[in-house]
Amino acid sequence: MSNFISEDFLLTNDYAKTLYHDFAKDLPIIDFHNHLPPDDISKDVTFKTLTDIWLGGDHYKWRLMRANGIDEHYITGNTDEKEKFKAWAETVPNTLGNPLFHWTHMELKRYFGIDDFLNPETADRIWDMANEKLQNGGMSTQQLLKKDRVEFVGTTDDPTDDLAFHKELQDGNHPFQVAPSFRPDPGLKIDKEDFNAWVQKLGEVTNTEIQKYSDFLDGLAERVDYFDHHGCKASDHGIDEMFYKPTDEQEVAGIFDKKMRGESLTNVEVEKYKTFTLQFLASLYNKKGWIMQLHIGAMRNNNTKMFERVGRDAGYDSPGDRSLAKPLSHMLDSIEYGSGLPKTILYCLNPKDYYVLATIAGNHQDGSTAGKVQFGTAWWFNDHIDGMENQMKILANVGLIKHFVGMLTDSRSFLSFSRHEYFRRILCNLFGTWAQDGKVPSDIEWLGAYVKDISYHNAKEYFGLKNGVIL
Numbered sequence: 001m002s003n004f005i006s007e008d009f010l011l012t013n014d015y016a017k018t019l020y021h022d023f024a025k026d027l028p029i030i031d032f033h034n035h036l037p038p039d040d041i042s043k044d045v046t047f048k049t050l051t052d053i054w055l056g057g058d059h060y061k062w063r064l065m066r067a068n069g070i071d072e073h074y075i076t077g078n079t080d081e082k083e084k085f086k087a088w089a090e091t092v093p094n095t096l097g098n099p100l101f102h103w104t105h106m107e108l109k110r111y112f113g114i115d116d117f118l119n120p121e122t123a124d125r126i127w128d129m130a131n132e133k134l135q136n137g138g139m140s141t142q143q144l145l146k147k148d149r150v151e152f153v154g155t156t157d158d159p160t161d162d163l164a165f166h167k168e169l170q171d172g173n174h175p176f177q178v179a180p181s182f183r184p185d186p187g188l189k190i191d192k193e194d195f196n197a198w199v200q201k202l203g204e205v206t207n208t209e210i211q212k213y214s215d216f217l218d219g220l221a222e223r224v225d226y227f228d229h230h231g232c233k234a235s236d237h238g239i240d241e242m243f244y245k246p247t248d249e250q251e252v253a254g255i256f257d258k259k260m261r262g263e264s265l266t267n268v269e270v271e272k273y274k275t276f277t278l279q280f281l282a283s284l285y286n287k288k289g290w291i292m293q294l295h296i297g298a299m300r301n302n303n304t305k306m307f308e309r310v311g312r313d314a315g316y317d318s319p320g321d322r323s324l325a326k327p328l329s330h331m332l333d334s335i336e337y338g339s340g341l342p343k344t345i346l347y348c349l350n351p352k353d354y355y356v357l358a359t360i361a362g363n364h365q366d367g368s369t370a371g372k373v374q375f376g377t378a379w380w381f382n383d384h385i386d387g388m389e390n391q392m393k394i395l396a397n398v399g400l401i402k403h404f405v406g407m408l409t410d411s412r413s414f415l416s417f418s419r420h421e422y423f424r425r426i427l428c429n430l431f432g433t434w435a436q437d438g439k440v441p442s443d444i445e446w447l448g449a450y451v452k453d454i455s456y457h458n459a460k461e462y463f464g465l466k467n468g469v470i471l
């Protein structure tokens, strides 16, 4: 496979090559949003097999395996690890054009030095080589972070989490910083059955009996303080359908009481509750100087039979298509008008909303911070060459790509950091092609400064980091 994943992979002209090799390649990584388990980092876990590190939790791969006719037994079932790996190896040759085809081979090459095409014929050899490498040292979670020069990891954490592993990590002497991100979705989703149980849990961790909405808000505020003390710099919200229904605390207190009594709520009540609670949280984020991330528009768990069998985040999600322009614009406007909008990153799953997000971000730039409101990088089903190019072109068309905070993996795997390389190659190829086509001056230093900012410096500045240490 010597002509694949070569030095100049995805770099189609000389400008692109110079931009990547001279400006992007050697920069450290700031991965400000992912789903890595902090306990695996803190315990410096070494994964035993390629299946452990590659297939556990990776619903992207699971989805393609199912599409390839593989039985669930070999995907999320209890079968032998090697059998699972072989099922993936059988799938890989059929993934042409999918980013997983590139990611798989980049990961084999970068982490294991394996240059072979993964397929049923090479599977045994690759399994042995990779597992030997995993077991021979140098591949623990912390070593992988160091090897990839990861300076900052932003995990995704429930507000009721005690953050014990983050604390351990912060007390340790590491060249990287692992910070929690505050993800209060269960406290927003008042329409879900487990809402009341979550409220009770919040009460337990804050040592209060939450009886009314104001107790609940106090509990959230206490956890924001707690997260702040543990290095948190950002929140994250999974908003499946954007909402905005203006209301006030008194009305929402009544809605909360109703839910606590076990009564069912109307859609309007649910939206009012979510609106006020998000406004309240945004005011806390703003006071702390946190970044508010909104991931909007996933339609989740669309296969009930499989949801009952394998649970959430298992590969049964799609972009939804509910309009988000008005509610999102009104929501941000109301926050800005009220307590002031925190730094905000907007992501959407349906690419039909790219112009909406990119321009709504522009509506709330206020001159306080360059790129204060960001149109975030291509998320999930858009995380591929076309999706990333599309996102960056739209951002450049209607805003300033110069201040773009760039890539994050959103991943659950320690081998996904090579996706920063993938992103940087795509970025350099985009700018290099503009230079080649005479669309922009071929001033390599000037373009190189853009590449460095987008690959690393902008995120570092935006998150207030200095050499891996939170300022």
Ligand SMILES: O=C[C@H](O)[C@@H](O)[C@@H](O)[C@H](O)C(=O)O
Pocket (backbone or CB within 6 Å): 035, 238, 295, 298, 313, 379, 380, 409, 410, 411, 412
């Ligand atoms: O890239 C895909 C993601 O990891 C996806 O699983 C998450 O974005 C998750 O649904 C979430 O809500 O945070």
